[in-house]
Amino acid sequence: MQSLENLQTLFNNYLAANAFTDAPSNLYEPANYIMALGGKRIRPVLCLIACQMFGGNPKDALAPALGIEVFHNFTLAHDDIMDEAALRRGKPSMHHQYNLNTAILTGDVMLVKAYELMCMVAPSHLAAVLATFNLTARQVCEGQQYDMDFETAKHVALADYVKMIALKTSVLLAASLKIGAIISNASTTDAEHIYEFGRNIGLAFQLQDDLLDTYGEAAQVGKKIGGDILRNKRTYLLVKALETAQGEPASQLNYWLNTADYQQEVKIEAVKKVYDQLSVKEAAQQAMQQYYEQAFKHLDAISTIPSPNKQPLLSVVQSLIQRQH
């Protein structure tokens, strides 16, 4: 049993040894740029963890784990164009560092590279791994489209919002775990359980992010509190508030969403007051709790695995929970 730290090192070494070296450099060098911006490498490490948990050799999951990370970074490159984001992890986003065409084409070749890495699994696992990856890749695109659709939508139902964040953020975490499970010959039932664990954990993380941005402590969250409110970002809190507000709270919310002339602290406090009246913080906390519970129900259902073997997975989940509290 390798520790979480060992698996992280294993992946980071593999990543470093597999930088893009092909020609033309104008195509591949930007891929190295975005991959080097860092990130916590959660998805590939989850893939190694799941592989080990089900009795496989985590080394056998290195190529698809890197494929997942390359895929994730492809989505970041293209999302940053679509969202007009100038920064990614504090550095210029790919289309700002280079240009639009580079970010499109390098993104494209990264998607192909992700498939090449997926195809490095043992032939006996190829069809199952690709079935999971194909579906997931398509769902991530669908999630991004729903997200853009919602930006201009008049009304977004809470259920649709949850579906969108599941597609945009959770299914890739879930697939990372499932692909690790497939590689170590886990049963179909267990592979589904670990997938559902990942999907629910992903949703819980997203709700936690939403809660922290409004209710966290700046020092611990590492950024200014209230950014989502100032940008009118559709979060679980805002979608829930818009869905439940009537009368005076609805008017208040409407006013703050549509006024451009405000003092930041005043807007944040006013919107939080509406949130308080509607108890959306509690609703979000409750939903988050339910996703965590669902996740752990699925993990417990994997009875073939001795508890100690689940430790690296629990460690990574706990580190992500604690990171922001």
Add this chain to the structure above:
Amino acid sequence: MQSLENLQTLFNNYLAANAFTDAPSNLYEPANYIMALGGKRIRPVLCLIACQMFGGNPKDALAPALGIEVFHNFTLAHDDIMDEAALRRGKPSMHHQYNLNTAILTGDVMLVKAYELMCMVAPSHLAAVLATFNLTARQVCEGQQYDMDFETAKHVALADYVKMIALKTSVLLAASLKIGAIISNASTTDAEHIYEFGRNIGLAFQLQDDLLDTYGEAAQVGKKIGGDILRNKRTYLLVKALETAQGEPASQLNYWLNTADYQQEVKIEAVKKVYDQLSVKEAAQQAMQQYYEQAFKHLDAISTIPSPNKQPLLSVVQSLIQRQH
């Protein structure tokens, strides 16, 4: 043995029955838009032809054939952004009909869809089909990057130009044939021969296009003659001329490439005069002839196939040659 026309009908019916119907429609409807713009469906039909030629059932090649066509249209959607092309087959290009974000994201999901279709081949062929498709998809991106690099390059060697057009246009034709061959259990040697046939035919077609744009008859080519010269488009003719010109012809060429103030007919005639002095037409014709010869050498090398079975392939190649003469 099904005729070329029957195979075309087979593919067109499959294409019509497999339009994108998933949600969200803002993601998938633009994919149907570009697929419906038409085109000659050369690549998917080549895939069916090769499958049948090596003794397989062309129906077994329908899904990957559609995958190739979806991939091709994905490249058109993204290339049109990069090339700032407003029109595609006489209709608005995807980013003009919709918007930039749609063309990026719909293109992305089309690439994923192409892989999903590839994965529908029999499990025993999956690894080989994907190996060919992965490499080809990557090469097409590389070709597009070289093409963009060359736009701003001071000097482009003829060998590099040929390498670029091979990547950008020929390898997908070649891979279409090879994938059809793999599906019908052709030997590795024969699969390579049919690949090389396609690659050389693709190069010959490209040179033919270049020649026709400058030396064709408008009525038969279906567009105004001399467009490449007016746009300073780097064609085999221009690259060859730039590589060989010295003294007065070099000055002349340089003048016409850099002057913005000219009468169209005067520029066309002047550049053609330089081409005549340098015999670039003859050089291009000779190179085209060599690619054709190479192609047919590889086709002849496939001795396991009775001549009549090669007829549909010869028909499609001849129709493409005659189409423009």
